[in-house]
Amino acid sequence: AQSVTQPDIHITVSEGASLELRCNYSYGATPYLFWYVQSPGQGLQLLLKYFSGDTLVQGIKGFEAEFKRSQSSFNLRKPSVHWSDAAEYFCAVGARPGNTPLVFGKGTRLSVIA
Amino acid sequence: EADIYQTPRYLVIGTGKKITLECSQTMGHDKMYWYQQDPGMELHLIHYSYGVNSTEKGDLSSESTVSRIRTEHFPLTLESARPSHTSQYLCASSEPTGATDTQYFGPGTRLTVL
Numbered sequence: 001a002q003s004v005t006q007p008d009i010h011i012t013v014s015e016g017a018s019l020e021l022r023c024n025y026s027y028g029a030t031p032y033l034f035w036y037v038q039s040p041g042q043g044l045q046l047l048l049k050y051f052s053g054d055t056l057v058q059g060i061k062g063f064e065a066e067f068k069r070s071q072s073s074f075n076l077r078k079p080s081v082h083w084s085d086a087a088e089y090f091c092a093v094g095a096r097p098g099n100t101p102l103v104f105g106k107g108t109r110l111s112v113i114a
Numbered sequence: 115e116a117d118i119y120q121t122p123r124y125l126v127i128g129t130g131k132k133i134t135l136e137c138s139q140t141m142g143h144d145k146m147y148w149y150q151q152d153p154g155m156e157l158h159l160i161h162y163s164y165g166v167n168s169t170e171k172g173d174l175s176s177e178s179t180v181s182r183i184r185t186e187h188f189p190l191t192l193e194s195a196r197p198s199h200t201s202q203y204l205c206a207s208s209e210p211t212g213a214t215d216t217q218y219f220g221p222g223t224r225l226t227v228l
Contacts, residue, residue, distance in 0.1 A: 034216070043118075043204055043219035044157075088154065094215060101147055101172070102208075102217055106156040 002027040002093045006105035013081050014113055021076040021108050023065075023091035032094035033074040034102065035065055039087045047089075050074060061085070086112045117141060118220035120205050126226045127195055135190045135223045137205030145215060146188040149204040150174060151222075157204065163188055195227045 003026045013019055025031055032051050036044040048059025055067040065076045074091060088109050092102040118139045127133055139146065148161040149172075159172030163182040177199070178192050188207075192199055204222045208215035 036219075041202075041222070041224065043120075043221045044206075046216065046218065049216060090157070092217075101159055101162055102215070104157045107154075109154060 004105035008108045010109045012111040019078045019081045023074045025093045034092040036090045083112045120220040137188045139207040143207035145208045147206040151202045197227045
């Protein structure tokens with residue numbers, strides 16, 4: 001069975017600074033990987049996903065993530081954070097052949113300070 | 115992006131009342147899910163369905179029940195609400211993308227049981 005670990009519960013960054021949110025997964029085969037963002041009181045919005053091919057994936061809102069098989073990681077990055085990026089971020093892993101629900105990490109809360 | 119609707123968005127109700135949280139999607143997705151999430155906390159899968167007349171319990175035991183009579187509709191019912199049911203409930207549906215599924219979320223229902 002697959003699992004996801006987000007080591008950081010809470011991260012605070014200054015507006016304009018770069019951001020990296022960590023995600024480590026456990027799965028025996030090549031995984032399908034996702035990042036979602038959740039603003040307070042809202043549902044989850046898909047930021048980006050990795051299925052195969054180029055290991056650097058571009059998403060919405062200026063986010064990108066890099067799949068590193070050797071490190072079992074799928075870290076989310078943004079070069080310059082905006083105050084509106086403050087939210088909860090969830091990493092998720094899906095398994096082949098896709099007949100089980102996604103497994104979500106516990107989330108990382110991002111705070112942005114001026 | 116899928117269009118997923120949840121009603122009501124907010125509900126405050128007294129102990130012992132029966133409630134139904136509505137979830138519908140217009141994309142014809144076969145797979146639908148219910149998650150329970152306390153504020154700022156991780157997601158817990160409580161029910162899912164892979165098609166009409168198919169329902170399964172998720173990882174977290176829940177006193178709620180679900181039904182799937184129509185593809186687009188996946189309501190969740192609590193026969194007798196209790197304060198311990200106070201939480202946010204997120205509905206999602208998914209579409210097959212490659213050999214896995216991409217999940218899309220509704221805006222959530224925030225339930226408070228007094």
